[in-house]
Amino acid sequence: MSRQIVLDTETTGLSAENGDRIIELGCVELFNRKLTGNDLHIYFNPERESHEDALKVHGLTTDFLRDKPKFATLANDIVEYLRDAELIIHNAAFDVGFLNKEFELAGLQPLRSFVGDITDTLALAKTVYPGKRNSLDALCDRFGVDRSNRTFHGAKLDAQLLADVYINLTRGQDALLIDIAANEPVLGGAVVAVDLRSFVLPVLTAADYELAAHEELLLQLDKTSNGRTIFRQVAENAVA
Template sequence: MSRLIVLDTETTGLSAENGDRVIELGCVELVNRKLTGNDLHLYFNPERESHEDALRVHGLTTEFLRDKPKFVTMAQDVIEYLRGAELIIHNAAFDVGFLNKELERAGLKPLRDYVAEVTDTLVMAKQLFPGKRNSLDALCDRFGVDRSNRTFHGAKLDAQLLADVYINLTRGQDALLIDIDTGESEEQGIIVDVDLRQFSLPVLAATVDELASHEQALLDLDKASGGKTIFRLQDQKSMA
């Protein structure tokens, strides 16, 4: 069973080392690349104000967060939820850095000690689309992921959007499969390998009219090239 957790955080600012804190954690679970509904969404009291620029991004006020639990009281629950999973994060260094700082305050080991792997979709996107904008918003637009209800950045909503983006980013590498027996699929436009040896395919020969039409097309091409078409030269060599 392949268990992926698509993860996003919101924070009071940009620097965990300078005391900024995690105020929201949003996680979406995928098992065998399908949403399970076993998600995790938590708000935390950061015990400090958000920077004005950060507040304009996430809209989570001090008043709203005041009665929320502190991260340290929920740290073990977070670890147990994430344990053993592959984490899918956009710009992973940012979120992992903040979570590591919170875990350190709680007397726990760094995040990578509890999870199987951390995959950074920003790195993936830069490799697939070099020189292009690869923010989450840009990728949503590129893949046609609907973000019309996104007024503020929210960890849970962004994790849901990123899950859809991740499926699109990896479709060519690890495509969702159609059930051949039923023909049913939750995804559109998926290519499935089918063993044609199980079918008896008819061989259709060209008709006289089709052969004549084909020969006339070749003659027209040869005339347009001044008798220099490669297929005519090859015919001449084979006849010599």
């Protein structure tokens, strides 16, 4: 059983240490990699103006935020919602830094004292697609995630997009796990052989964007290997 929270924030600026504050928190819950609908979305009154550049990004005006709750009044509820979950965040250092500052101002412990792991999807994407653009917009385009209604950055919307991106980015990790009755694989600590011939595995056809990404990678390998890409040789021999 695995509870994950895909999280995003919007802020008045870029520096929590220089007084910028969180103005929006968006969280999407996944349980066993499935959306549960138990999400969290809150606007906050930061008690300060947003920087002009930040306002152009999120569009949340001071007038709109004036009657919203202050972060400290809901901090304990946020802690309980996030408690023990793995957090999925794009460019995690930014959001974690702001959350830690807000918790500090509310007299609470930092994020890592009450959550599980923190997975940075930006770092993850850089390992999967080195040298490529790995912004949330770029990843949405790469995986065919619809972001047509994203006029401004919004914490809840971006968390929803990131949840879809994360599932695509990490798909296949659990593809070989087979649900077997608890009394079949292990008896008294001993490993029991399972006849895999009894299982009918589905054949999943690659999507067009996956085939395009695969071909792009092969072209890069062709270039660096002077046309001696092993995968192409094996595929050609298999056809022959």
